Amino acid sequence: MESDRIIFRPWLDSDAETLFKYASDPELGPRAGWPPHKSVEESLQIIRTVFNNDHTWAIELKKTGEAIGCMGYYIYGESNICIGEHDAELGYWVARPYWNQGICTEALRMLIDYCFNVKCFQTLWSDFFVDNPASGRVMEKCGFCDTGKINYYSHLYQGDNRPVKIMKLEQTH
Numbered sequence: 001m002e003s004d005r006i007i008f009r010p011w012l013d014s015d016a017e018t019l020f021k022y023a024s025d026p027e028l029g030p031r032a033g034w035p036p037h038k039s040v041e042e043s044l045q046i047i048r049t050v051f052n053n054d055h056t057w058a059i060e061l062k063k064t065g066e067a068i069g070c071m072g073y074y075i076y077g078e079s080n081i082c083i084g085e086h087d088a089e090l091g092y093w094v095a096r097p098y099w100n101q102g103i104c105t106e107a108l109r110m111l112i113d114y115c116f117n118v119k120c121f122q123t124l125w126s127d128f129f130v131d132n133p134a135s136g137r138v139m140e141k142c143g144f145c146d147t148g149k150i151n152y153y154s155h156l157y158q159g160d161n162r163p164v165k166i167m168k169l170e171q172t173h
Contacts, residue, residue: 071110
């Protein structure tokens with residue numbers, strides 16, 4: 001999947017140093033629910049385990065060839081949210097130097113198109129920590145609506161004390 005500025009591709013072991021450069025930022029990980037990375041080796045382990053599947057991609061900036069973020073989805077049984085068997089939860093992050101440039105919105109629109117038109121999911125879900133409203137704005141720009149539901153996820157970094165707002169996007173035929 002690609003647009004004018006970005007391409008989705010699998011994460012590579014060779015991305016470990018770049019991932020560490022961005023994922024060690026103390027402002028990034030906690031906004032998405034994970035602790036800042038502490039070493040290149042930790043970033044490599046994340047690439048080989050968490051990102052090593054057919055529904056998680058590096059967001060590569062075409063002009064540099066660098067992985068500047070991550071985009072993916074979780075299916076029924078993997079999601080933080082109680083979703084249906086034909087639904088998916090979408091998740092993403094973009095490195096801080098690329099915030100407020102529309103890259104995350106562009107990437108999320110590509111993923112939504114893929115999830116509805118290729119994977120044929122019926123409903124897409126996403127969530128964001130209420131102290132990270134920029135992530136919620138990206139969802140709203142892409143058509144997600146607030147469900148009115150708030151959750152706490154103890155398995156996410158600082159999740160016991162940070163409410164998460166659940167958003168939803170229905171397939172329109």
